[in-house]
Amino acid sequence: MMSDTLKPSLAPPAARRDHGLSLGALARRPETGSFLGMLIVFAFFAVFGGSSFLGLGGAASWLNVAAEIGIVALPVGLLMIAGELDLSVGSVIPAASMTVAVLSGYFDLPLVVGIAAALALGLLVGFVNGLLVLRTGVPSFIITLGSLFAVAGLTLGISVLVTGSTGVALQTGPLGKALLGSFIGGMFQVTILWWIAALLAVGYILHVSPIGNWIFALGGDKVSARNEGIPIDRLTVQLFMGSGFCSAFVGISQAILYNSAQVSTGQSFIFNSIISVVIGGVLLTGGFGSVVGIAFGTITFAIVSQGIFYTGFDANWASLIIGVLLLLAVLMNNTFRRLALSATTSKGKAK
């Protein structure tokens, strides 16, 4: 009989070791692959781009691009880890630009009012996205594809109706300009600092706070996450609102930086943010990823798209490099994930 053989053997004092740098621990980190990718890309452009790429100007050019994409890629990455996608960022950005420009430029309201309205708009689009995803059960790819077009149409329609044009000028006071649209040292966009702040905030949410665990669980297995009592509906809506908010923020800072807003400026962000997140080691189907990885992915993307101008190559080749890089990144990340699944950190396994 089974019960006679039941002797729950007590654990021998397991050889505990704190995680040093073992291969297993390294493979387990979602950013390992993207870090290598970033180094390789950087080295490539350091060789072919020469000293001007390596100089301050070169650094500023890719950092500026990375910061704008990065602020959007972070919440998009969180959503992807939670198993959702958000394409609507591509029209929330211009919608927010237009909102702040129309209110604070065309109508001359205080800048804070315009900013608040634009951010509220971003939150609202996110809220609606989240609600529709929950209520309809339609994949978020489709829902946000719909809202991408709906918001773009609304922006265009309302802009033309109100201002009679598709572009509006915006003059801001020194404070607004300094905080959202200035260059530090004449070349580094102040957005870089906001990106760093966003990295810290999202890093805290995902990796430090218990909510991060909920996000991973939600992306790993939605039904089980719900059964464990995780408020997945609220969390989903909040994540969509986060991406609406961050997209709106980028839209606002663009309008302030360029002193004007156009109805169609954000489309490139849709794919650029997703590419950065995927290069950064986030699993497209959810449940795996890291904020550091997303940052590496964003930097890699920015280096390729800007570094090309420092080489003698035709800039058209940048898209080719990004395409190949994306595929390589996914393959490499898959390999690392497989390694991670089979890896233990214990060098001397207990028994």
Added chain:
Amino acid sequence: MTTPILRLTNVSKSFGPVDVLHDISLQVNAGEVLCLLGDNGAGKSTLIKTLSGVHAPTSGTMEMDGQPVAFANPREASDRGIATVHQFGGTFPLMSIGRCFFVGREPVKRWGPLKAYDRRTANEVAVKAIQGFGITRITDGDRLVGGLSGGERQSLAIARAVHFGARVLILDEPTAALGVKQASHVLRIVLEARRRGLAVIFITHQVTHAMAVGDRFAVLIRGSLAASFAKGERTREEITDLMAGGEAMAELEAEIAAHEAGSPQAA
């Protein structure tokens, strides 16, 4: 006579026009393993989803310790001590053992208004709890759950339920996808849970597994309780027949006998 931890009286469940469970009455006591047997689609999973708060019964009553209960959601049931390891899912392959163990109940350290997930505590407690069930190979709470064997994953889920104070442990086919060795591991863990005084509801297709650990047995056929008996009251063959609705197995045996008679080398 002791009050059972959990008692169902005349529980029925239908999904719209589809009646899945009819008039089920069951009970489990502390320190006892109730095996729930039945063919595919008999309603076993539906029954335990009703017990664990995923579905509300259409009619009938559920009592815990003699008090009527109704669960609005699975969390409410698990807060009352009914822990379920579902047939599919339940663990998160790309999460670490520690994170998976504490999912939804993360231990935190506080810095003023900020909360931080306490990885070290989570890993230590998780590894200790799993080792307490005899799985001593697991020493590293940072390992990803997807890298564990099926049996180890079931053990993780069971250890977790017990750690969080489960009094009733519901296991939906925990041995279904496992080889002999892994399955016997899980069975041993079921017995350890019973020894710790839990009531265990154990669902399986495999009569051998049921007979190894069961104290009481209940057989579901097309949503009704076809039989309910204690250990030793039925033979293995009788149970197998019951599960298959009696006829199917006899037919199969007849076919096999005929086949063997026809092909002499199959001796």
